[in-house]
Amino acid sequence: MHRTPPSPGLSRAARLRAGALAAAGDALALGALTVLLLLLAPLLLLLGLLRPLLPVRARAAVRLPLVWAAYLAGFSLTALAGSLRLRAHRAGPEAWQLLTVRAGRRFRRLAERWTGLRFRIELPDPPPDPGRPVVVLARHAGILNTQLALVAVSAVLGRSPRGIAKRCVALEPGLRALLRGVPLVLFRWNRAGRAAALGELTEQGRALGPGEAFWLYPEGTNYSAARRAGSIARLRARGQHALAERAEAMPHLLPPHLPGARAVLAAVDPSAVVLVCGHTGPERLLPWMLGPGYGPGPGDLVRLRWWSYRLDQLPTGPEEFADWLYGSWEQLDAWIADAAGPAARPSRHRRRTGDLDPA
Secondary structure: OEEEOOOOOOOHHHHHHHHHHHHHHHHHHHHHHHHHHHHHHHHHHHHHHHHHHOOHHHHHHHHHHHHHHHHHHHHHHHHHHHHHHHHHOOOOHHHHHHHHHHHHHHHHHHHHHHHOOEEEEOOOOOOOOOOOOEEEEEOOOOOOHHHHHHHHHHHHOOOEEEEEEEHHHHHOHHHHHHOOOOOEEEEOOOHHHHHHHHHHHHHHHHHOOOOEEEEEOOOOOOOOHHHHHHHHHHHHHOOOHHHHHHHHOOOOOOOOOHHHHHHHHHHOOOOOEEEEEEEEOHHHHOHHHOOOOOOOOOOOEEEEEEEEEEHHHOOOOHHHHHHHHHHHHHHHHHHHHHHOOOOOOOOOOOEOHHHHOOO
16 A cells, blocks of 8 residues: 655655655656657647548547657646646645646647647536535546546546545556645555455545545446446345346446445545546547447547435445445446437537636
């Protein structure tokens, strides 16, 4: 288990040493990433010029490297440079939250400009009361999920993000730099790590306060057709045939794991607001991972929507809670199917991410 930022229980000398090493690593990564992007610039420019001329399938294949380049140039460089500045000034949580928003905004602008990717974000209706903690239960669509979570909590909800994640997310230098100031607990995703993560969910729920939002992916991993089939098979092996049948009827999603969501919601303050978050679009950047539930599409639209619940209105019994969570996932699956269809056009009730930027 690894905490970001490091535990305040460390000695002052240990914190200074860890801070110096982190700053040196971020500075080195910033320089290396800048050089890499400069070297790749001619190729990226060529791909950008050719993309509108290509057939739809080829255009989708070209979009992935361009989106990744936009992410590195927009999100990672902003996070690396900003983290060096904030650590030098010993900035507080609000400054790190603002840096998260800026990094997300710059990535969005470059992605729209370089790849034609569009973003359509809806506000929670009703918006959460500022005096209540928030727990977000979200689908695990695909790449850049952790980054999406941090930006959505910071920019859309206007709250400080909390959560847990696999340690591999810190391999990307920009996100690793951002996590210097964002409280996220990282785990190795083996059997021992998963058991420790379940205990951490209870602790995080107890500690969650007003102005904070805890983001959890009940599915546990990125969507793929193979993972979906494996998850459904495990439900059947455990004798949960009714849940397996409901999962079979949700082609766009993995079945949610119940213990993690129950652990957080049982520990959090009863006044909390629970948001179910649906987003679609990132998974289409990896079309070979999708199953037959996904029809052909350009994959140029990222959408995000929320469903709001009061915690004290949710069932607490195991079977009743399973029925509620699977019902929420069925609603989410139907929304994804509709969002991918021809009816998914801009609406005057929906606002773009630029409208939601507090920065």
